[in-house]
Amino acid sequence: MAPQREWLERDFYADLGVSSDASADQIKKAYRKLARELHPDANPGDTAAEERFKRVSEAHSVLSDETKRREYDEARTLMASGRFRGGNGFGGGTPGGAGGFDFGDLFGAAGGAGGGGGLGDMLGDLLGGRGGGFGGSAGGPRQRRGNDLETETTLAFRDAVQGTTVTLRVTSPSPCTKCHGSGARPGSSPRTCPTCNGTAFVTRNQGHFGFSEPCPDCQGTGTKIDDPCPDCQGTGITVRPRTINVRVPQGVEDGQRIRLAGQGEAGMRGAPSGDLYVTVHVMADKVFTRSGNDLKVSLPVSISELILGATISVPTLDGSVGVKIPAGTSDGRTLRLKGRGVPKRSGGSGDLLVTVKVAVPTKLDDAATEAMKKYAEAERASGFDPRAGWGR
Ligand SMILES: [Zn+2]
């Protein structure tokens, strides 16, 4: 059998814990040791060990066969060299830079898969798994997940701080309501694709080795539909408006993105939907600004309030609070009110920072002007010099 793409996702050398230039003897020894340790008889009921046992056996079956090992090495070398780089317009999901490997060329011929970007996305996911655990990559049809969607919403400042529920309207490919996404006329059901036996992939030979590619017979869905649903023509998808209620958590900040798993575009014939990303914009508030979990408010005060001291009602998120301005407070001073700021997701709240700012009257009546003149004289007499710091 020719190497499968699945082979390329696997590091058989790592599975056996040997280096890539290990001798046949070293491979045999490593395999025997692991097989003994991981054998199901030695680990009853341990599914992780069983899974590893299978992987080790598979790795050994390839690496112990001279021809298979050479093909595997060749394919991996090509992959590492990036020879297949240069996709041809699979819009979505670039397969994360690291390996620089893009199946675009290889799969270009498959074409006709429709739904632009889907294939790229899927491959991005596949390749993303390379280098980490490959859990779940073996067996079973790998259906094309729907594309991710982007949308945005604008919140009032206080709603963002306190959390709210918004209703989004999104018009996008969605699971067909008539056939519930199966693509088959209600009363009938899809059958397993005979070309790929429901695996959604077929193997294509390419030089010394082969790759699996989306099955052209079923467009990589693994199923065939004899009697298509009239509403969606067998795709399982209809474009329609949806309303989605989104609970926006408290404390969300301007520009943050919220991911709604499974609320993106529907996948073909019941394949999982993509995700919906909602970018949140937060409107400015007349009173408050924000700095992380702290709320800031600028408090206009009169000169006399600063001189004599005062208790002033200051708005908070849920009402108001009396703030005591001590006598002799300087203009521009910031008072901190613990726990009156933005609720934290972890519990508790940030602080409310109140900065006093003198408002100077532009029109005073005679009585006030007279009083002010008297005050100015008394102030001088008391020895107050606002510019004493200049040290003339
Ligand atoms: Zn339908």
Ligand SMILES: [Zn+2]
């Ligand atoms: Zn098929």
